[in-house]
Amino acid sequence: MxxxxxxxxxxxxxxxxxxxxxxxxxxxxxxxxxxxxxxxxxxxxxTTEELEIGRQFLFKLATPNQDFPMGEITLMTDCLGISETCVLLADDKNHGHGTTEMNVEGPLYFGALPERQQGDLIGEIVAGEKPLFVTHTVQDKNGKPLANAIVDVWQPNGEGHYYVQRENLPEWNFYARFRTDANGKLHFRTVVPGDYPVPTSGPTGSMLEQLGRHGYRACHIHYMIHAEGHPDFTTMMYFNHSPYVDSDTIFSVKDFRVDITQHDDAAEIAAKGLDRAFYTLDYTFVVP
Ligand SMILES: [Fe+2]
Incomplete structure (x- = not known):
């Protein structure tokens, strides 16, 4: 040498x-x-001094803290856009050709979600939250509805908290597993999810702060769809009304954004047995 x-x-x-x-x-x-x-x-x-600061930073990322028992390496790769770049690379090769775009699973999917029936309310609606009636169809690229597909749904409540993040929230709050009916349809009741910040008490949070970056995720609902004969499909549905829809801190908002329709007619509200305005949305998934 x-x-x-x-x-x-x-x-x-x-x-x-x-x-x-x-x-x-x-x-x-x-x-x-x-x-x-x-x-x-x-x-x-x-410089060697800056390299040492970098080393210490990596040590801290890998050290468990109150929000991350496994350390924050995943969060950092999310906030650097590295996780999303992998999704974009995979989506370009495999999907996105007339199909609903894929997205990351995120750290709060736990598998074996509780099975719920069509039309069920999937969590506790508390003061200030906006009731949301969701209808979906699951179909393939040729427009054929996919019956009996398993659709896992998970989201935070209206305040942006997943149930595991607050002791006062019931187990499986806003986590549900559905099966599509003979026409590939499913419908359920939920709330409009809240925007939420990624946990910022650790080294990733201090990096965001020193870069003048906010740590918010645009509000979203997660989905994982298992339809026989199709690859498992994971995605996130974003909402155009979120103030963070154009500046999500993990760069994960692409074209899959929906509008919700507000219903504030007193008779319609009464017919639903509600005490406040409600919202609806209808979206058709096209799985690869
Ligand atoms: Fe999420």
Whole structure:
């Protein structure tokens, strides 16, 4: 190996080893990562002191804290747009061709959600929350309705809290599993979900603060659809009324945004047995 210089150190690191004989894909990823990291150091003229600050930051990211028992590495990859870039790459190859766009699962899906019946209310409606009547159809790319598809739905309440985040919320509040009927339809009652901030008590939060970034997610409902003969499909439905719909902190809002219709006619409200205006929305999922 020749004397190491600023001009040859990157190649020296990449070629140190069997150059991908043992694990070609790892070597491909590793080589590109080393190339980009060294280029980044050159570009900002990174000092040893700044590198040490970076190391300490990574240690903190990996350390459990009150909001993240596994540390915050996932949150950081979300806030850097890295998670969403992977979704966009996968969507470009597999989906998005006349199908509903996919999205990340997020950290609050727990599987085996409680089965509910068509029309059920899926959580507790409390003061100030906006009742929402949702209707969906699940169909394939040819417009064929998919009967008996399992549709998992999960969302925060109107204040933006998932049930696991507040001790006073009932178990499985606004988490539900439905099956589509013979016409690929399902309908249920919920509330308009609240916008919520990602937890910002840790190192990711301090980074956002020092960059002048807000930590809010635009309000959304999560879905996971299992239809026989189709790949499992995960997505998030966003709402145009959210003030954060154009500045979501994990960059996950794309074209899947819906409008809700407000109903404030007294007779209509009474007919629903409600004491306040309610909202409706109807959306057809086209699964890949
Ligand atoms: Fe969410």
């Amino acid at each position: 020749p004397a190491i210089t600023l001009d040859n150190i990157t190649e020296a690191v990449i070629n140190h080893g069997d150059k991908g004989k043992t694990n070609p894909r790892l070597h491909e990823i590793y080589s590109s990562l080393v190339k980009h990291l060294h280029a980044f150091q050159r570009e900002v003229n990174l």
